[in-house]
Structure formats: C-alpha cells, structure tokens
Amino acid sequence: MTRTYLNQKYVVVTLAWLAVALVLMSFIALAVGPVSIPLTSIWAALQQWLTPDHQLDVRELILFSNRLPRIALALGVGASLALAGAAFQALLRNPLADPHILGISRGAAFGAILGIITAAQLPFAPSLTRAVCSFAGASLASALVYALGRREDDPARLVLAGVILSTFLSSLNVLMLSLVDDVRLRNITLWLLGDLSNALTESLLFIGAALLLGLLVLLTQARALNLMMIGAREAFTLGVETARTRWLVFAAASLLTGAAVAAGGAIGYVGLLTPHLIRLIAGADNRLVLPAAALGGALLTLVADTLARTVIAPRELPTGAITALLGAPLFIYLLLRRR
Amino acid sequence: MNLLTFDNVHFGYDRPVLQGITLEIRAGELVALLGTNGAGKSTLLQLGCGTLTPQRGAVLCADESLTQLSRRTAAQRIGLVTHASEVHFPLTALEYVLTGRFAHARAFGFDTEEDVETALQALRDTDAAQFAERRFNQLSSGERQRVVLARALAQQPQVLLLDEPTANADLAHQVALLILIQRLTRERGLGALVITHEINLAAEFADRVALLHQGSLLACGSPATVLTEDLLTKVFATALLVDRHPQSGKPRISWAVRKTSTT
Numbered sequence: 304m305t306r307t308y309l310n311q312k313y314v315v316v317t318l319a320w321l322a323v324a325l326v327l328m329s330f331i332a333l334a335v336g337p338v339s340i341p342l343t344s345i346w347a348a349l350q351q352w353l354t355p356d357h358q359l360d361v362r363e364l365i366l367f368s369n370r371l372p373r374i375a376l377a378l379g380v381g382a383s384l385a386l387a388g389a390a391f392q393a394l395l396r397n398p399l400a401d402p403h404i405l406g407i408s409r410g411a412a413f414g415a416i417l418g419i420i421t422a423a424q425l426p427f428a429p430s431l432t433r434a435v436c437s438f439a440g441a442s443l444a445s446a447l448v449y450a451l452g453r454r455e456d457d458p459a460r461l462v463l464a465g466v467i468l469s470t471f472l473s474s475l476n477v478l479m480l481s482l483v484d485d486v487r488l489r490n491i492t493l494w495l496l497g498d499l500s501n502a503l504t505e506s507l508l509f510i511g512a513a514l515l516l517g518l519l520v521l522l523t524q525a526r527a528l529n530l531m532m533i534g535a536r537e538a539f540t541l542g543v544e545t546a547r548t549r550w551l552v553f554a555a556a557s558l559l560t561g562a563a564v565a566a567g568g569a570i571g572y573v574g575l576l577t578p579h580l581i582r583l584i585a586g587a588d589n590r591l592v593l594p595a596a597a598l599g600g601a602l603l604t605l606v607a608d609t610l611a612r613t614v615i616a617p618r619e620l621p622t623g624a625i626t627a628l629l630g631a632p633l634f635i636y637l638l639l640r641r642r
Numbered sequence: 643m644n645l646l647t648f649d650n651v652h653f654g655y656d657r658p659v660l661q662g663i664t665l666e667i668r669a670g671e672l673v674a675l676l677g678t679n680g681a682g683k684s685t686l687l688q689l690g691c692g693t694l695t696p697q698r699g700a701v702l703c704a705d706e707s708l709t710q711l712s713r714r715t716a717a718q719r720i721g722l723v724t725h726a727s728e729v730h731f732p733l734t735a736l737e738y739v740l741t742g743r744f745a746h747a748r749a750f751g752f753d754t755e756e757d758v759e760t761a762l763q764a765l766r767d768t769d770a771a772q773f774a775e776r777r778f779n780q781l782s783s784g785e786r787q788r789v790v791l792a793r794a795l796a797q798q799p800q801v802l803l804l805d806e807p808t809a810n811a812d813l814a815h816q817v818a819l820l821i822l823i824q825r826l827t828r829e830r831g832l833g834a835l836v837i838t839h840e841i842n843l844a845a846e847f848a849d850r851v852a853l854l855h856q857g858s859l860l861a862c863g864s865p866a867t868v869l870t871e872d873l874l875t876k877v878f879a880t881a882l883l884v885d886r887h888p889q890s891g892k893p894r895i896s897w898a899v900r901k902t903s904t905t
Contacts, residue, residue, distance in 0.1 A: 307736045307775045311752050398730050523750055530741050534727045540691045541797065542717030542745030587731035590752070 309588040317585050321598035325378070328602055332374050332609045337617045338365055372502035377608040377622070378601040379510035380499065380567035381577075383517065385600020387559040388574025389581070389592050390521050393528040394552045395461055396535075398582075399638075401574035402560040405465035407444045408571075409472040411564035412495055414440020416479050419491060434509045434565040441561030444468060445553055497570035497623020499608050506566040513562035518597060520555040524548050525589040532587065570607075570623040572630025573600050579637055643669045645704065645801045645833040646690060646720065652698035659685050661857045662699070667801055667833040672824055674844035674865075675837045677854035678878060683837045684724075686854070687803045690835065691722040703801075717745035721799035723807055726786045729779045735789045736774040739764055742796035757796075764795035767822060769815070783810040791819070795826075802826070802834040808843065816840060820847040845869050845893045853877055869893040 333345050340348075340362055348363050359367065388401040402408045418436030448468050452461030476495075480488060494501075521528075527548045530538035539545045563570070577600040581592050607625040614620065646667040653660045660682045667673055677683050688694040689701055692708045701708040703719055711719075721742075729738070739761040740753050747757060765771040770788040773781055778789060787810050794802060802823065808816040824847050826832045838844050844851055844865065851868040853861045855877045861868045874882045874895065881898035 307734050308740055308753060308758060309737070314752075393731075396730060526744060526747070526750065529737075530744055532731050533729055533733070533738070533741060536693055537724075537727065539693055539713060540717065540720075540722045541741060541793075542714045544713050582732055586737070587733050588737060 314591050325602050328605050333370050335613050376499050376502040377605045380563045381573055381600040381604025382597040383514050383559040383563040384574040385577035385596040387556040389578035389596040390552050390556040393532045393589050405448050406469035407441050407560045408564050408569045409469050410444020411437040411441040411561050413472045437565030438561035441557050445557035494568040496621035497568040499567050499622045510562045510566045513558050517555045517559040521593050525593050528589040570626050572626045576630050647702040650699035651696040653696050663859050667835050669831045670827050671849040672827045672834045673850045674848035675852050681854045682857045687805050690803050691720050692716050714745050720801045721794035721797045722803045723791050723794045724805040726790045733778050735778050738778045739793045739796050742793035761796045764792040768792045804836045806837050808840050841895045865893050
C-alpha cells in the first residue's frame with residue numbers, strides 16, 4: 304500500500320491488521336508448549352473460565368495460571384519497549400536510538416540490582432522492590448543522559464552521552480553482581496538477559512498502567528514529534544513548544560522503559576527494530592508509527608517468547624536471547640542498507 | 643502597517659554580532675537584506691522568528707513582543723525558510739509540507755482536507771507539486787529548497803523570513819522564486835525579509851534594501867538609494883560598477899575590471 308500522507312482509513316486498516324495478527328499469535332502461544340492444547344479446547348476453556356465457581360483442571364491451570372499471564376507480560380513488555388523506542392527515535396532525530404543505546408535500560412537494571420541486594424532494608428514487599436527500583440533507575444538514567452546530552456540541535460551528543468552512561472552503569476552492575484550469592488546471581492543474570500517466565504500480578508498491573516499512561520501521553524505529542532523528527536529548531540519556528548514536548552516524551556518513554564525492564568528484564572532490539580519495520584511498511588508519521596509500534600512490539604516479543612519456551616522444551620531460553628538472535632542480524636542488515 | 647519590528651536590537655555571543663538594529667517589515671513589501679558573510683544576517687532572521695532573543699531591545703510582532711507570544715501564535719504569523727536539514731526518516735514531500743500546518747491544526751488528530759489542499763497549493767506555487775509523493779531526502783538540494791518554501795507557505799504566515807532561498811536554485815527558479823515572493827507581498831499583503839547574495843535580484847525585486855555591515859545597519863531604503871557604488875564598495879571591499887538595467891531602470895551591479903580595484 305502506498306500513500307502520500309496519513310489518512311484515517313490507512314491508520315485504521317494498518318492497526319486492525321496488526322491487532323488481528325496479535326490475537327492469532329496469542330491463541331497459538333496459548334496452544335503450544337510442553338503440553339500442547341488444541342485450539343478448540345482453549346476456546347471451550349475460555350468460555351468456562353468466565354462462569355463462576357468453575358473448578359480448573361490441569362490443562363486449564365496451565366492455560367490460565369501459566370501461559371495467559373506470561374502472554375500478557377510479553378505483550379505489555381514488548382509494546383512498552385517498542386513505544387519507548389519509537390518515541391526516542393523521533394525525539395532525538397536518530398533512527399538508531401532506543402532505551403538500550405541511551406543507557407536507560409541499564410539504569411533500570413542498576414536500580415533493580417541495588418534493590419535486590421538491599422531488599423531487606425527497603426520498606427516495600429519484595430515483589431514490588433524490583434518494579435519500584437527499576438523505574439527509579441530508569442528515570443535517574445534518563446535525567447542524567449538528558450542533562451549530559453542536552454543541546455538544541457545535536458542528537459549525536461545525546462546518543463554519545465547514552466553510550467557512555469550505559470558502559471559506566473554496566474560496570475557498576477557487574478561490580479554489584481560480584482557481591483551476591485549464587486542463587487540470586489543466577490536469577491539476576493537470567494532476568495538481565497530478558498526473562499518473562501515470572502509473570503506476577505503486580506508486574507502485570509504495573510506494566511499495564513505504565514503502558515496506558517505512556518501511550519496516552521505520547522499520542523498527544525505525536526504530531527509535535529513529526530516536527531521534532533525533522534529538527535528541533537524548525538519545530539520551534541513551526542509552533543511546537545519544544546521544551547515541553549521534549550520533557551513529556553522523555554518522561555513517558557522513561558516510564559515505559561522502567562516498567563518493561565522491571566517486569567521482563569533487558570529484552571533488547573525490540574525497541575530499536577520494531578519502529579524501523581513499521582516505518583519501512585507504513586511511513587514515518589508518528590500518529591501511526593507510535594500505536595503501530597506498540598502492537599508490533601507486542602507481536603514480536605510474543606513470537607520470541609513463544610520460541611524461547613518451546614524450542615528446547617521443557618527447558619527454556621531467556622526471551623532476550625531470542626530477540627537478540629533475531630534482532631542483531633536484522634539490525635546489521637538495516638545498517639548496511641542505509642549506506 | 644508594521645508586521646515585524648526590530649527595535650534597537652542588540653545581540654552577541656562572546657563578542658557583539660548585532661548592534662542597535664532598527665528595522666521594520668511592513669505589510670505588502672519585500673525587503674532584501676544584504677551584507678558580507680558573518681555580517682549578522684542569519685542572526686537577525688533567528689531573532690525575527692524567536693529562536694534567538696535579543697540581549698537588548700525588542701522584536702515586535704505587530705504590537706506585541708515576540709517573546710510574549712505562544713509558539714503557536716508566533717508560527718501563525720511568522721514563517722522562516724532556511725536550508726533544509728537532513729531528514730533521517732522516510733517522509734514524503736507532501737508530509738513534509740503538511741508539518742507547516744501544525745500551528746493551524748488541532749494538536750491531536752489527522753490532517754483535514756483543507757490542510758491537504760493548502761499544502762498541495764503551496765507545492766504548486768513553488769513549482770514542486772510533482773515531488774509531492776517523493777521522499778524528501780531523495781530530492782536534490784534545489785528541489786528541497788522549493789519544498790521548504792512550500793512548507794512556509796502552507797503555514798500561511800503574515801511575515802516570511804527567508805535565508806538565502808535562491809542559494810541552490812538554478813537561474814530560472816531563482817527568478818521564479820522572487821517573482822512568487824513579490825506576488826505574495828502584492829496579492830496577500832505579506833511582508834518578506836529576504837537574505838540574498840544575488841544582489842541584482844535584490845535590486846530588481848526588493849521594495850527596500852537593508853545593508854548590514856559589521857553588525858550595524860549601514861543603510862536602508864529603495865534599491866536606487868542604497869545600491870550605490872560608494873556604499874557597496876565600502877561593504878564588500880571590492881570595486882563594483884553600478885549602472886541602470888536597460889529595461890527596468892533599476893540599479894545593475896557588476897564587477898569592475900581589475901585595474902580600477904580600490905581595495
């Protein structure tokens with residue numbers, strides 16, 4: 304489909320296609336696993352699930368206590384990361400920017416590890432510690448990278464600041480990891496690679512709320528981001544209150560990154576590649592790219608997570624390993640194509 | 643009526659760039675801004691659209707201080723055309739021009755038919771309608787320049803500030819562009835301030851010429867009074883010959899041959 308500018312019909316059709324693909328993929332993800340459950344049984348189980356006082360059998364337990372929350376988590380994490388990536392790329396005029404490159408994911412990881420180590424001294428429930436500390440770490444890293452790289456018309460400076468902050472936080476994370484015992488080390492390492500196996504209700508609620516808020520804020524700035532994407536100074540002369548837009552987008556994208564990392568660890572490449580793929584197919588207007596990236600990121604992460612828990616079943620791979628395995632070659636291809 | 647007024651404007655970075663500039667752009671007139679490289683021409687334009695603020699003095703839009711206006715209101719009144727920066731995303735030329743409608747549209751939602759028609763008309767006005775569907779970053783620099791101008795027209799401002807709009811254009815498009823700007827000032831009552839190094843185009847099309855020299859306004863007036871051998875030789879430090887254009891009678895500037903060089 305080609306188009307010269309964005310119209311409502313094109314947006315609706317594109318988003319509808321993505322949503323349909325997402326629903327289909329969710330059913331596939333419900334069906335496959337060490338115990339495979341036919342789609343007809345899933346449909347019947349879903350109907351029964353809604354009737355009150357229904358006793359769950361083993362298959363239904365797998366579906367509703369194991370697979371469904373995990374799918375929901377994959378969708379939430381993927382959507383948040385891709386949305387944050389799309390927002391950062393447009394704001395920084397840099398198609399290669401994403402929460403990882405800017406060091407914001409590492410900030411979230413830093414907060415979480417610090418939280419886990421000092422868990423006994425913190426006033427939160429252990430399950431909340433990771434969420435709160437990740438978000439705090441992400442916000443801190445955002446504020447730092449923003450302060451260091453803040454310069455009107457120089458996106459390179461910001462990315463450079465992010466890379467340096469990222470390396471620095473990485474070393475701090477390694478230093479802290481040498482302080483923890485072996486069991487916790489394995490858990491943290493798995494989580495750092497991106498691990499969606501632990502879908503707690505708190506995580507789901509947290510990421511759901513963050514996603515909703517982030518999406519709403521970013522959609523109000525979509526039009527302004529179209530101008531920021533061309534140049535901050537030009538956006539300013541064309542009527543954008545650039546300082547306000549920059550602040551709002553940074554805050555929303557940090558919230559999304561923090562929530563995603565807290566819930567699913569550092570799953571790479573989703574934030575970088577999803578917006579790229581969307582733009583390749585549907586053009587660069589952020590009024591479409593933002594919501595489409597959210598749906599696309601959810602879809603990609605769900606595919607990766609389904610592969611992660613099925614390819615060497617009953618053992619599992621970290622989801623982040625699959626996204627990196629698929630994402631890195633694709634990224635190199637895009638990089639070479641840009642020449 | 644003054645659309646844009648520079649009132650005793652001072653500006654500098656480590657050292658002063660502009661000192662005591664007083665200049666007004668009136669409705670329906672085209673003012674050419676001439677001067678050497680580094681004379682402060684572009685800085686004056688940045689001050690005129692609000693991306694820079696004067697350290698002393700004020701820039702007034704109609705009767706209001708530019709710093710008091712919201713960016714949206716400012717953008718509805720003042721359009722700036724500079725060199726297009728590199729676009730790293732796959733935007734079509736039409737989408738690029740549609741960004742000019744930002745100040746008129748709701749902050750949220752889709753472009754209306756009126757927005758699209760205004761953008762297409764702007765592309766037609768700058769002889770760029772054939773690029774509408776092409777990617778902006780695949781256009782040549784001269785073609786891009788016309789699309790950037792179209793975006794400023796889609797903005798429907800009262801004042802146009804143009805920083806070397808003819809820089810990358812071929813001869814035909816240089817003339818066409820100034821005819822277009824002159825037409826906009828005549829028909830729609832726009833005010834235009836145009837930086838150019840094409841001194842003969844300035845002589846032909848400008849209602850007034852402002853001559854900027856080392857950060858001060860050396861002269862401002864009709865082409866015939868400002869584009870004199872004395873003033874131009876002083877500003878450009880090279881010997882120039884001024885006679886009359888055989889058809890229009892406007893000043894015509896050419897290089898004096900070497901033996902008469904006075905520098």
